[in-house]
Amino acid sequence: MNYIIRLLCLSISISYCLQTNAQGPPITSDKPIMLGGKSIIVKTLTEYRKTEQGNFWRAPIMAHYLPTSNSLVAVHLPYVSYQFNNSLLEKPNGNTMGDIEIMAKYQFYRKDEMGKTFRLVAKTLQTLATGKALGIRGISTGQYQSYVGIVAGYESLRYGISNELGYNVIPNSNENELRYKLGFGLPLLKQSYPVKQLNLYFEYNSSWLTQRKQYSLYYAQGIQYAIGKFTFELAAQIPFIQYRVPENEHINYSLFTGMRYVLN
Amino acid sequence: MKNVIVIILMIVTVIGNSKVVKAQNKNKERDAITVKVDGLGCPFCAYGLEKKFKELKVVKDVKIELETGIFTFTYPAADTIGIEKIKAQVDKAGYTPVQVDIVRADGSIETSVEDTATENVVEANASEQIFVAGNCGMCKARIEKAAKDMEGVNEANWDKKTQILQVDFDNNLVSTDSIATIVATAGHDTNTAKANDAVYEDLPGCCHYDRVK
Numbered sequence: 396m397n398y399i400i401r402l403l404c405l406s407i408s409i410s411y412c413l414q415t416n417a418q419g420p421p422i423t424s425d426k427p428i429m430l431g432g433k434s435i436i437v438k439t440l441t442e443y444r445k446t447e448q449g450n451f452w453r454a455p456i457m458a459h460y461l462p463t464s465n466s467l468v469a470v471h472l473p474y475v476s477y478q479f480n481n482s483l484l485e486k487p488n489g490n491t492m493g494d495i496e497i498m499a500k501y502q503f504y505r506k507d508e509m510g511k512t513f514r515l516v517a518k519t520l521q522t523l524a525t526g527k528a529l530g531i532r533g534i535s536t537g538q539y540q541s542y543v544g545i546v547a548g549y550e551s552l553r554y555g556i557s558n559e560l561g562y563n564v565i566p567n568s569n570e571n572e573l574r575y576k577l578g579f580g581l582p583l584l585k586q587s588y589p590v591k592q593l594n595l596y597f598e599y600n601s602s603w604l605t606q607r608k609q610y611s612l613y614y615a616q617g618i619q620y621a622i623g624k625f626t627f628e629l630a631a632q633i634p635f636i637q638y639r640v641p642e643n644e645h646i647n648y649s650l651f652t653g654m655r656y657v658l659n
Numbered sequence: 660m661k662n663v664i665v666i667i668l669m670i671v672t673v674i675g676n677s678k679v680v681k682a683q684n685k686n687k688e689r690d691a692i693t694v695k696v697d698g699l700g701c702p703f704c705a706y707g708l709e710k711k712f713k714e715l716k717v718v719k720d721v722k723i724e725l726e727t728g729i730f731t732f733t734y735p736a737a738d739t740i741g742i743e744k745i746k747a748q749v750d751k752a753g754y755t756p757v758q759v760d761i762v763r764a765d766g767s768i769e770t771s772v773e774d775t776a777t778e779n780v781v782e783a784n785a786s787e788q789i790f791v792a793g794n795c796g797m798c799k800a801r802i803e804k805a806a807k808d809m810e811g812v813n814e815a816n817w818d819k820k821t822q823i824l825q826v827d828f829d830n831n832l833v834s835t836d837s838i839a840t841i842v843a844t845a846g847h848d849t850n851t852a853k854a855n856d857a858v859y860e861d862l863p864g865c866c867h868y869d870r871v872k
Contacts, residue, residue, distance in 0.1 A: 429700075431707035431752040433714075464753030507698030507755040509728050509800065510863075550700030552725060552797070553863045585865065588705040588723050621702070657706070 422617040422630045422651060424578035424598050425559045427514035427548035428502045432464040433659065440628075440653035444534065447645045449479035451534045453493060465502035471495065475526065475535045493535040494526035500546070511551035518544045518561065532570065540565050544574065555580040569606040576600050592621040596630065612636040617651070626655040688764035689719070689733040694745060696728045698754040711752035715740075726797035726865065728757070736764035742771045783813035783827035787835045791817060791824045792848040794868040801866075805845035809833055 422440070430436070441454040455473035462468065473493030481487060497520070504515035520542040528537030544561020559576040578598040584591065596617035603610050617630030630651040637645055699705055705723040708730060712718045720733045730749075734740045742759045749756035759771040791802050799817050802824060806815035811832030817824045826838055836851055843852035846862050848871035859870070 428753065429704050429707060431711050434707065434710070464751055502753075505698070505753075505755075509695075509697055509757075510700060510726060510797065512698040512700045512704075512754075550704075552700065552865075555700070586702065586725050588702045588725055590702040590706060592702060624706075657703075659710075 421555075421557050421578035421580060421598060422596050422619060422628045422653065423600060423615045423632065424557050424576035425518065425546045426557050427512075427516045427546055427550075428461065428465060428467055428500060429512075429514075429550070430461060430657070432461055434461040435459070435658040436655055437658055438626075438653060438655035440651055442534075442649050442651050444531075444649045445647040446531075447480070447643050447647070448531070449477065449481075449487070451478070451529075451531055452476040453534050455493070455496075465505070467498070467500040469496075469498040471498070473526070473535070475529070477527075477529055477531075477534070489527075491527040491529075491535065492525060494537070494540070495523045497521045497523070511549070513549045514547075516546040516548070518542075518546055518559070520544075520563075532572075536565070538565050538568065542574075552586055569604075571605050573603040573605055574601070590621050590623055592619070594619040594621070598630075600632070607639070609640050610636060610638040611640060611646075613646075613649075615649075615651070624657040628653045628655075688736040690736050690740065690764055691733055691762040692731065692740070692745060693760045693762075694730045694749060695757040695759075696730050696749055696754050697757050699723070699725055699728050701725075704754065708749065708752045708754060711748055715748070724796050726795055726863075727800045729796070742769060746771070783829055785830040786825070786827045789824045789826060789835055789839055789842070790822055790850050790871075791839075791842050792822060792868045792871050793817065793819065793866070795819070795865045797863060798847065798866050798868065801845050802842055802847055805842050805847075806838055809838060809841055812838065 436459040438457045438459070439455060440457070441452065444451045444453070453473050453475050455471045457469060457471045459467055459469040472495055474490070475493040476490045477488065479487040498518065500516050500518045502514055502516045506513045522538075522540035522542070524537050524539045526535035526537050529535045540563055542561055542563040544559055547558045549556045557576070557578040559574070561574050563572040563574060565571060576598065578596060581595040581597070583593040583595060596615070596619060598615040598617065600613045600615065601611065612635040613632050614635050615630045615632035617628055619626060619628040628651070632649040632651065634646050634648075696708065699708065702725065705725055709721050709723060712721065712732060715734075717735050717738060718732050720731070722731045723729075742761065745759050746756040761769045763769070793799065793802055796819070799819060802817045803815045806812050806824060806826055812826055812828045814827040815824060824842065826835070828838070839849040839852045843849055843854045844858070846854045846858045846866070847868075848854050850871065853871065859867070
Protein backbone atom coordinates (compact mmCIF):
# COMPACT_ATOMS: atom_id res chain seq x y z
CA MET A 396 0.00 0.00 0.00
CA ASN A 397 2.82 2.41 0.92
CA TYR A 398 4.49 1.65 -2.40
CA ILE A 399 1.30 2.44 -4.27
CA ILE A 400 0.80 5.74 -2.41
CA ARG A 401 4.40 6.74 -3.13
CA LEU A 402 3.95 5.89 -6.81
CA LEU A 403 0.74 7.90 -6.88
CA CYS A 404 2.44 10.95 -5.34
CA LEU A 405 5.39 10.64 -7.69
CA SER A 406 3.22 10.55 -10.78
CA ILE A 407 1.19 13.56 -9.59
CA SER A 408 4.42 15.48 -8.86
CA ILE A 409 5.86 14.69 -12.27
CA SER A 410 2.76 15.99 -13.98
CA TYR A 411 2.98 19.29 -12.05
CA CYS A 412 6.72 19.75 -12.48
CA LEU A 413 6.74 19.55 -16.24
CA GLN A 414 5.03 22.77 -17.28
CA THR A 415 4.61 23.55 -20.95
CA ASN A 416 1.65 24.46 -23.13
CA ALA A 417 -1.86 23.15 -23.65
CA GLN A 418 -2.89 19.70 -24.86
CA GLY A 419 -5.63 17.78 -26.68
CA PRO A 420 -8.53 15.82 -25.25
CA PRO A 421 -7.73 13.22 -22.55
CA ILE A 422 -7.72 9.53 -23.46
CA THR A 423 -9.61 7.56 -20.80
CA SER A 424 -11.21 10.44 -18.93
CA ASP A 425 -13.73 12.93 -20.31
CA LYS A 426 -13.47 16.60 -21.25
CA PRO A 427 -15.68 19.69 -21.60
CA ILE A 428 -17.11 20.71 -24.97
CA MET A 429 -14.52 22.63 -27.01
CA LEU A 430 -15.12 22.20 -30.74
CA GLY A 431 -18.10 24.38 -31.58
CA GLY A 432 -21.58 23.71 -32.92
CA LYS A 433 -22.34 21.43 -35.90
CA SER A 434 -19.13 19.42 -35.36
CA ILE A 435 -19.10 15.68 -36.02
CA ILE A 436 -16.37 13.46 -34.61
CA VAL A 437 -15.95 9.75 -35.29
CA LYS A 438 -13.64 7.80 -33.05
CA THR A 439 -12.72 4.53 -31.51
CA LEU A 440 -10.90 3.52 -28.33
CA THR A 441 -10.15 -0.19 -28.31
CA GLU A 442 -9.43 -1.77 -24.95
CA TYR A 443 -7.59 -5.00 -24.34
CA ARG A 444 -8.17 -6.07 -20.76
CA LYS A 445 -6.28 -8.88 -19.06
CA THR A 446 -7.99 -10.14 -15.92
CA GLU A 447 -7.96 -13.16 -13.64
CA GLN A 448 -11.14 -14.27 -15.37
CA GLY A 449 -9.73 -14.05 -18.88
CA ASN A 450 -8.79 -11.71 -21.71
CA PHE A 451 -11.23 -9.32 -23.32
CA TRP A 452 -11.30 -6.93 -26.26
CA ARG A 453 -13.76 -4.09 -26.59
CA ALA A 454 -13.67 -2.04 -29.79
CA PRO A 455 -16.40 0.59 -30.02
CA ILE A 456 -17.19 2.75 -33.03
CA MET A 457 -18.27 6.12 -31.64
CA ALA A 458 -19.99 9.04 -33.31
CA HIS A 459 -20.26 12.40 -31.54
CA TYR A 460 -22.37 15.29 -32.79
CA LEU A 461 -22.49 18.82 -31.38
CA PRO A 462 -25.86 20.40 -32.25
CA THR A 463 -24.73 23.65 -30.62
CA SER A 464 -21.51 24.92 -29.09
CA ASN A 465 -22.65 23.80 -25.63
CA SER A 466 -24.33 20.46 -26.29
CA LEU A 467 -23.31 17.01 -27.50
CA VAL A 468 -25.04 13.74 -28.34
CA ALA A 469 -23.24 10.50 -29.07
CA VAL A 470 -23.74 6.84 -29.79
CA HIS A 471 -21.19 4.09 -29.10
CA LEU A 472 -21.44 0.72 -30.88
CA PRO A 473 -19.00 -1.75 -29.30
CA TYR A 474 -17.70 -5.00 -30.67
CA VAL A 475 -16.49 -7.43 -28.01
CA SER A 476 -14.23 -10.46 -28.16
CA TYR A 477 -13.88 -12.62 -25.06
CA GLN A 478 -11.73 -15.48 -23.87
CA PHE A 479 -12.50 -16.81 -20.42
CA ASN A 480 -9.84 -18.81 -18.56
CA ASN A 481 -12.45 -21.25 -17.29
CA SER A 482 -12.72 -23.76 -20.12
CA LEU A 483 -15.58 -25.52 -18.32
CA LEU A 484 -17.93 -22.75 -19.43
CA GLU A 485 -20.33 -23.66 -22.20
CA LYS A 486 -18.79 -21.03 -24.48
CA PRO A 487 -15.54 -19.70 -23.03
CA ASN A 488 -14.55 -17.91 -26.27
CA GLY A 489 -16.49 -15.82 -28.68
CA ASN A 490 -17.35 -12.52 -30.28
CA THR A 491 -20.43 -10.43 -29.74
CA MET A 492 -21.99 -7.01 -29.97
CA GLY A 493 -21.47 -5.25 -26.64
CA ASP A 494 -23.73 -2.90 -24.71
CA ILE A 495 -24.69 0.04 -26.93
CA GLU A 496 -24.26 3.39 -25.21
CA ILE A 497 -26.04 6.69 -25.79
CA MET A 498 -24.52 9.82 -24.32
CA ALA A 499 -25.62 13.42 -23.97
CA LYS A 500 -23.71 16.38 -22.55
CA TYR A 501 -24.72 19.94 -21.81
CA GLN A 502 -22.22 22.67 -20.98
CA PHE A 503 -23.85 24.97 -18.44
CA TYR A 504 -20.93 27.10 -17.36
CA ARG A 505 -18.06 28.67 -19.22
CA LYS A 506 -15.45 31.22 -18.17
CA ASP A 507 -13.01 32.30 -20.86
CA GLU A 508 -9.86 34.36 -20.52
CA MET A 509 -6.90 34.95 -22.82
CA GLY A 510 -5.46 31.55 -23.65
CA LYS A 511 -7.52 29.65 -21.07
CA THR A 512 -10.99 28.44 -20.25
CA PHE A 513 -12.88 26.71 -17.46
CA ARG A 514 -16.06 24.77 -18.31
CA LEU A 515 -18.61 22.67 -16.49
CA VAL A 516 -20.63 20.01 -18.28
CA ALA A 517 -23.54 17.84 -17.16
CA LYS A 518 -23.34 14.37 -18.64
CA THR A 519 -25.54 11.31 -18.92
CA LEU A 520 -24.65 7.92 -20.35
CA GLN A 521 -27.36 5.36 -20.94
CA THR A 522 -26.15 1.81 -21.51
CA LEU A 523 -28.58 -0.45 -23.33
CA ALA A 524 -28.87 -4.16 -22.57
CA THR A 525 -27.79 -5.19 -26.05
CA GLY A 526 -24.63 -7.08 -25.20
CA LYS A 527 -24.03 -10.64 -24.12
CA ALA A 528 -24.27 -11.13 -20.35
CA LEU A 529 -20.55 -11.70 -19.79
CA GLY A 530 -20.69 -10.12 -16.35
CA ILE A 531 -17.61 -7.96 -17.05
CA ARG A 532 -18.31 -4.30 -16.22
CA GLY A 533 -17.11 -1.95 -18.89
CA ILE A 534 -16.88 -4.77 -21.46
CA SER A 535 -20.34 -6.34 -21.75
CA THR A 536 -22.97 -7.01 -19.11
CA GLY A 537 -26.26 -7.35 -20.99
CA GLN A 538 -27.78 -5.05 -18.37
CA TYR A 539 -29.38 -1.64 -18.62
CA GLN A 540 -27.31 1.04 -16.87
CA SER A 541 -27.86 4.73 -16.25
CA TYR A 542 -25.08 7.19 -15.46
CA VAL A 543 -25.20 10.88 -14.56
CA GLY A 544 -22.21 13.00 -13.80
CA ILE A 545 -20.47 16.35 -14.00
CA VAL A 546 -17.30 17.06 -15.96
CA ALA A 547 -15.14 20.04 -15.00
CA GLY A 548 -12.33 20.99 -17.33
CA TYR A 549 -9.65 23.66 -17.17
CA GLU A 550 -7.60 24.17 -20.33
CA SER A 551 -4.85 26.72 -20.68
CA LEU A 552 -1.77 27.21 -22.78
CA ARG A 553 0.27 25.86 -19.86
CA TYR A 554 -1.62 22.72 -18.82
CA GLY A 555 -5.03 21.09 -18.67
CA ILE A 556 -6.93 19.30 -15.93
CA SER A 557 -10.10 17.29 -16.44
CA ASN A 558 -12.32 16.00 -13.65
CA GLU A 559 -15.42 13.87 -13.74
CA LEU A 560 -17.65 12.79 -10.88
CA GLY A 561 -20.72 10.66 -11.45
CA TYR A 562 -22.92 7.80 -10.36
CA ASN A 563 -23.83 4.70 -12.36
CA VAL A 564 -26.93 2.70 -11.51
CA ILE A 565 -27.64 -0.87 -12.60
CA PRO A 566 -31.23 -1.64 -11.57
CA ASN A 567 -31.84 -4.84 -9.58
CA SER A 568 -28.16 -5.34 -8.86
CA ASN A 569 -25.64 -4.55 -6.13
CA GLU A 570 -23.21 -2.92 -8.55
CA ASN A 571 -24.19 0.74 -8.33
CA GLU A 572 -21.01 2.71 -8.69
CA LEU A 573 -19.61 6.10 -7.75
CA ARG A 574 -16.98 7.13 -10.31
CA TYR A 575 -14.30 9.79 -10.20
CA LYS A 576 -11.81 10.49 -12.97
CA LEU A 577 -8.90 12.91 -12.95
CA GLY A 578 -6.66 13.61 -15.92
CA PHE A 579 -3.60 15.79 -16.55
CA GLY A 580 -2.41 16.61 -20.05
CA LEU A 581 1.16 17.59 -20.87
CA PRO A 582 2.20 18.67 -24.37
CA LEU A 583 5.67 17.81 -25.61
CA LEU A 584 5.63 20.14 -28.63
CA LYS A 585 5.24 23.92 -28.72
CA GLN A 586 1.68 25.07 -29.12
CA SER A 587 0.76 25.74 -32.74
CA TYR A 588 -2.12 26.04 -35.15
CA PRO A 589 -2.78 24.26 -37.54
CA VAL A 590 -2.95 21.33 -35.13
CA LYS A 591 0.25 19.38 -34.61
CA GLN A 592 0.60 18.07 -31.10
CA LEU A 593 2.31 15.35 -29.13
CA ASN A 594 0.87 14.98 -25.63
CA LEU A 595 1.43 12.85 -22.56
CA TYR A 596 -1.47 11.97 -20.28
CA PHE A 597 -1.60 10.98 -16.64
CA GLU A 598 -5.08 9.79 -15.74
CA TYR A 599 -6.64 8.32 -12.61
CA ASN A 600 -9.93 6.42 -12.64
CA SER A 601 -11.54 5.42 -9.38
CA SER A 602 -14.60 3.29 -8.80
CA TRP A 603 -16.52 2.78 -5.57
CA LEU A 604 -19.16 0.06 -5.63
CA THR A 605 -21.31 1.51 -2.88
CA GLN A 606 -23.34 -1.58 -2.05
CA ARG A 607 -20.47 -4.08 -2.22
CA LYS A 608 -18.10 -1.59 -0.54
CA GLN A 609 -15.42 -2.33 -3.12
CA TYR A 610 -12.95 0.35 -4.18
CA SER A 611 -10.67 0.34 -7.20
CA LEU A 612 -8.16 2.91 -8.39
CA TYR A 613 -6.49 2.69 -11.78
CA TYR A 614 -3.71 4.73 -13.28
CA ALA A 615 -3.37 5.22 -17.03
CA GLN A 616 -0.31 6.55 -18.83
CA GLY A 617 -1.03 7.67 -22.34
CA ILE A 618 0.55 9.29 -25.36
CA GLN A 619 -1.36 11.13 -28.04
CA TYR A 620 -0.44 12.51 -31.46
CA ALA A 621 -2.74 14.99 -33.18
CA ILE A 622 -2.25 16.35 -36.68
CA GLY A 623 -4.85 18.24 -38.66
CA LYS A 624 -8.18 16.53 -38.09
CA PHE A 625 -6.67 13.23 -36.91
CA THR A 626 -5.74 12.16 -33.40
CA PHE A 627 -3.99 8.88 -32.51
CA GLU A 628 -3.54 7.62 -28.97
CA LEU A 629 -2.09 4.78 -26.90
CA ALA A 630 -2.45 4.18 -23.19
CA ALA A 631 -1.69 1.54 -20.61
CA GLN A 632 -3.75 1.27 -17.46
CA ILE A 633 -2.78 -0.58 -14.29
CA PRO A 634 -4.61 -1.05 -11.02
CA PHE A 635 -3.24 0.78 -7.99
CA ILE A 636 -5.90 -0.38 -5.58
CA GLN A 637 -8.48 -3.19 -5.78
CA TYR A 638 -9.87 -3.07 -2.27
CA ARG A 639 -12.25 -5.90 -1.35
CA VAL A 640 -12.46 -6.95 -4.98
CA PRO A 641 -12.56 -10.76 -5.13
CA GLU A 642 -9.28 -12.23 -6.35
CA ASN A 643 -10.91 -13.88 -9.35
CA GLU A 644 -12.28 -10.48 -10.51
CA HIS A 645 -8.95 -8.67 -10.36
CA ILE A 646 -7.82 -6.71 -13.41
CA ASN A 647 -4.14 -7.18 -14.28
CA TYR A 648 -3.87 -4.38 -16.80
CA SER A 649 -5.57 -2.76 -19.80
CA LEU A 650 -4.15 -1.44 -23.04
CA PHE A 651 -5.92 1.21 -25.09
CA THR A 652 -5.45 2.27 -28.66
CA GLY A 653 -7.61 4.81 -30.36
CA MET A 654 -8.18 7.22 -33.19
CA ARG A 655 -10.37 10.28 -33.64
CA TYR A 656 -11.30 12.14 -36.79
CA VAL A 657 -13.13 15.45 -36.96
CA LEU A 658 -15.51 14.87 -39.84
CA ASN A 659 -16.87 18.39 -39.87
CA MET B 660 -27.06 53.56 -90.92
CA LYS B 661 -24.91 50.51 -90.63
CA ASN B 662 -22.03 52.60 -89.32
CA VAL B 663 -24.30 54.24 -86.72
CA ILE B 664 -25.41 50.84 -85.42
CA VAL B 665 -21.79 49.63 -85.18
CA ILE B 666 -20.77 52.76 -83.30
CA ILE B 667 -23.70 52.40 -80.88
CA LEU B 668 -22.82 48.74 -80.30
CA MET B 669 -19.19 49.67 -79.60
CA ILE B 670 -20.20 52.32 -77.08
CA VAL B 671 -22.57 49.93 -75.32
CA THR B 672 -19.82 47.27 -75.19
CA VAL B 673 -17.29 49.68 -73.71
CA ILE B 674 -19.73 50.92 -71.07
CA GLY B 675 -20.79 47.35 -70.23
CA ASN B 676 -17.19 46.17 -69.87
CA SER B 677 -16.25 49.02 -67.58
CA LYS B 678 -19.19 48.17 -65.32
CA VAL B 679 -18.16 44.50 -65.23
CA VAL B 680 -14.56 45.45 -64.43
CA LYS B 681 -15.75 47.77 -61.68
CA ALA B 682 -17.85 45.00 -60.16
CA GLN B 683 -14.96 42.54 -60.38
CA ASN B 684 -12.64 45.02 -58.70
CA LYS B 685 -15.16 45.61 -55.94
CA ASN B 686 -15.33 41.85 -55.35
CA LYS B 687 -11.54 41.71 -55.12
CA GLU B 688 -11.60 44.39 -52.43
CA ARG B 689 -11.68 42.82 -49.00
CA ASP B 690 -12.14 44.07 -45.48
CA ALA B 691 -9.49 43.01 -42.95
CA ILE B 692 -10.94 41.84 -39.65
CA THR B 693 -9.09 41.33 -36.36
CA VAL B 694 -10.86 39.70 -33.43
CA LYS B 695 -9.48 39.16 -29.95
CA VAL B 696 -10.97 35.94 -28.61
CA ASP B 697 -10.85 34.54 -25.08
CA GLY B 698 -11.05 30.82 -24.32
CA LEU B 699 -8.66 29.45 -26.93
CA GLY B 700 -6.89 27.04 -24.60
CA CYS B 701 -5.87 24.48 -27.21
CA PRO B 702 -5.21 24.08 -30.97
CA PHE B 703 -8.49 22.21 -31.46
CA CYS B 704 -10.23 25.28 -30.04
CA ALA B 705 -8.68 27.29 -32.87
CA TYR B 706 -9.87 24.68 -35.35
CA GLY B 707 -13.42 25.02 -34.03
CA LEU B 708 -13.26 28.81 -34.38
CA GLU B 709 -11.92 28.71 -37.95
CA LYS B 710 -14.51 26.11 -38.92
CA LYS B 711 -17.34 28.26 -37.65
CA PHE B 712 -16.18 31.24 -39.69
CA LYS B 713 -15.54 29.17 -42.81
CA GLU B 714 -19.29 28.46 -42.73
CA LEU B 715 -19.54 31.99 -44.09
CA LYS B 716 -17.84 30.58 -47.19
CA VAL B 717 -16.23 33.84 -48.33
CA VAL B 718 -13.79 34.09 -45.41
CA LYS B 719 -10.13 33.92 -46.48
CA ASP B 720 -6.59 34.45 -45.11
CA VAL B 721 -7.46 33.01 -41.71
CA LYS B 722 -4.76 33.25 -39.08
CA ILE B 723 -5.06 32.43 -35.39
CA GLU B 724 -2.46 33.19 -32.71
CA LEU B 725 -3.18 30.98 -29.73
CA GLU B 726 -0.92 32.86 -27.35
CA THR B 727 -2.72 36.19 -27.73
CA GLY B 728 -6.12 34.96 -28.91
CA ILE B 729 -5.83 37.18 -31.99
CA PHE B 730 -7.87 35.88 -34.93
CA THR B 731 -7.59 37.61 -38.32
CA PHE B 732 -9.27 37.04 -41.65
CA THR B 733 -10.47 38.91 -44.73
CA TYR B 734 -14.02 39.29 -46.01
CA PRO B 735 -15.33 40.67 -49.35
CA ALA B 736 -16.02 44.37 -49.04
CA ALA B 737 -19.08 44.01 -51.24
CA ASP B 738 -20.77 41.72 -48.71
CA THR B 739 -20.12 44.01 -45.69
CA ILE B 740 -19.94 42.02 -42.48
CA GLY B 741 -20.75 43.89 -39.27
CA ILE B 742 -19.22 43.75 -35.78
CA GLU B 743 -22.31 42.18 -34.21
CA LYS B 744 -22.37 39.38 -36.79
CA ILE B 745 -18.70 38.62 -36.09
CA LYS B 746 -19.28 38.58 -32.34
CA ALA B 747 -22.26 36.25 -32.80
CA GLN B 748 -20.18 33.87 -34.91
CA VAL B 749 -17.43 33.70 -32.25
CA ASP B 750 -20.10 33.01 -29.65
CA LYS B 751 -21.59 30.23 -31.81
CA ALA B 752 -18.12 28.67 -31.98
CA GLY B 753 -18.16 28.50 -28.17
CA TYR B 754 -15.72 31.30 -27.31
CA THR B 755 -15.85 34.86 -26.05
CA PRO B 756 -15.23 37.82 -28.39
CA VAL B 757 -13.38 40.57 -26.55
CA GLN B 758 -12.69 43.10 -29.29
CA VAL B 759 -13.43 43.35 -33.01
CA ASP B 760 -11.56 45.70 -35.35
CA ILE B 761 -12.53 46.02 -39.01
CA VAL B 762 -10.40 47.86 -41.54
CA ARG B 763 -12.70 48.38 -44.50
CA ALA B 764 -11.41 48.23 -48.05
CA ASP B 765 -11.99 51.99 -48.39
CA GLY B 766 -9.65 52.61 -45.44
CA SER B 767 -12.27 53.38 -42.79
CA ILE B 768 -11.94 51.65 -39.41
CA GLU B 769 -14.64 50.26 -37.14
CA THR B 770 -13.99 48.95 -33.68
CA SER B 771 -16.11 47.38 -30.98
CA VAL B 772 -14.20 49.10 -28.17
CA GLU B 773 -16.34 51.89 -26.75
CA ASP B 774 -14.56 54.94 -25.52
CA THR B 775 -16.45 55.20 -22.24
CA ALA B 776 -13.58 56.68 -20.29
CA THR B 777 -13.44 59.98 -22.19
CA GLU B 778 -12.59 61.82 -18.99
CA ASN B 779 -9.44 59.66 -18.74
CA VAL B 780 -8.08 60.49 -22.19
CA VAL B 781 -4.46 61.43 -21.76
CA GLU B 782 -2.77 64.18 -23.67
CA ALA B 783 0.63 62.62 -24.29
CA ASN B 784 3.49 65.09 -24.07
CA ALA B 785 6.35 62.58 -24.05
CA SER B 786 7.41 59.60 -26.10
CA GLU B 787 10.12 57.21 -24.96
CA GLN B 788 11.57 53.83 -25.79
CA ILE B 789 12.14 51.29 -23.02
CA PHE B 790 13.98 47.99 -23.40
CA VAL B 791 11.71 45.17 -22.15
CA ALA B 792 12.75 41.52 -22.35
CA GLY B 793 10.18 39.14 -23.77
CA ASN B 794 9.74 36.26 -26.19
CA CYS B 795 6.40 35.87 -27.85
CA GLY B 796 2.98 37.22 -28.71
CA MET B 797 1.77 36.51 -25.19
CA CYS B 798 4.61 38.60 -23.83
CA LYS B 799 3.59 41.42 -26.16
CA ALA B 800 -0.01 41.33 -24.92
CA ARG B 801 1.12 41.26 -21.27
CA ILE B 802 3.71 44.04 -21.60
CA GLU B 803 1.40 46.37 -23.51
CA LYS B 804 -1.49 45.74 -21.13
CA ALA B 805 0.66 46.46 -18.07
CA ALA B 806 1.85 49.74 -19.56
CA LYS B 807 -1.55 50.87 -20.91
CA ASP B 808 -3.25 50.15 -17.57
CA MET B 809 -1.14 52.91 -16.01
CA GLU B 810 -2.82 56.26 -15.63
CA GLY B 811 -0.96 58.68 -17.81
CA VAL B 812 0.01 56.25 -20.57
CA ASN B 813 -1.69 56.95 -23.87
CA GLU B 814 -0.10 54.38 -26.14
CA ALA B 815 2.24 51.40 -25.69
CA ASN B 816 3.64 49.26 -28.45
CA TRP B 817 6.21 46.47 -27.87
CA ASP B 818 8.25 45.06 -30.75
CA LYS B 819 9.20 41.39 -30.42
CA LYS B 820 12.30 41.68 -32.61
CA THR B 821 13.86 44.77 -31.08
CA GLN B 822 12.46 44.17 -27.56
CA ILE B 823 11.66 47.88 -27.42
CA LEU B 824 8.50 49.25 -25.83
CA GLN B 825 7.48 52.53 -27.41
CA VAL B 826 5.34 54.52 -24.97
CA ASP B 827 3.49 57.82 -25.38
CA PHE B 828 2.58 59.32 -22.00
CA ASP B 829 1.93 62.40 -19.94
CA ASN B 830 5.15 63.03 -18.04
CA ASN B 831 3.25 65.04 -15.43
CA LEU B 832 1.50 61.84 -14.37
CA VAL B 833 4.01 59.06 -14.98
CA SER B 834 7.70 58.52 -15.73
CA THR B 835 9.67 55.94 -17.75
CA ASP B 836 11.01 54.49 -14.47
CA SER B 837 7.52 53.91 -13.12
CA ILE B 838 6.44 52.35 -16.42
CA ALA B 839 9.48 50.06 -16.31
CA THR B 840 8.63 49.10 -12.71
CA ILE B 841 5.05 48.21 -13.58
CA VAL B 842 6.16 46.14 -16.57
CA ALA B 843 8.67 44.32 -14.32
CA THR B 844 5.85 43.61 -11.86
CA ALA B 845 4.03 41.86 -14.71
CA GLY B 846 7.08 39.59 -15.15
CA HIS B 847 9.34 41.28 -17.70
CA ASP B 848 12.87 42.55 -17.03
CA THR B 849 13.86 46.02 -18.11
CA ASN B 850 17.20 47.79 -17.80
CA THR B 851 16.04 49.60 -14.66
CA ALA B 852 13.69 47.10 -13.02
CA LYS B 853 13.84 43.32 -12.74
CA ALA B 854 10.92 40.92 -12.54
CA ASN B 855 10.43 38.99 -9.35
CA ASP B 856 11.83 35.43 -9.75
CA ALA B 857 8.60 33.78 -8.66
CA VAL B 858 6.56 35.89 -11.10
CA TYR B 859 9.00 35.03 -13.91
CA GLU B 860 8.81 31.31 -13.11
CA ASP B 861 5.04 31.50 -13.15
CA LEU B 862 4.95 32.74 -16.75
CA PRO B 863 3.97 30.21 -19.44
CA GLY B 864 6.91 28.24 -20.85
CA CYS B 865 6.95 30.15 -24.14
CA CYS B 866 7.41 33.42 -22.21
CA HIS B 867 10.61 32.38 -20.44
CA TYR B 868 12.93 34.89 -22.05
CA ASP B 869 16.65 35.18 -21.19
CA ARG B 870 16.86 37.19 -17.97
CA VAL B 871 18.51 40.57 -18.12
CA LYS B 872 21.70 40.48 -16.02
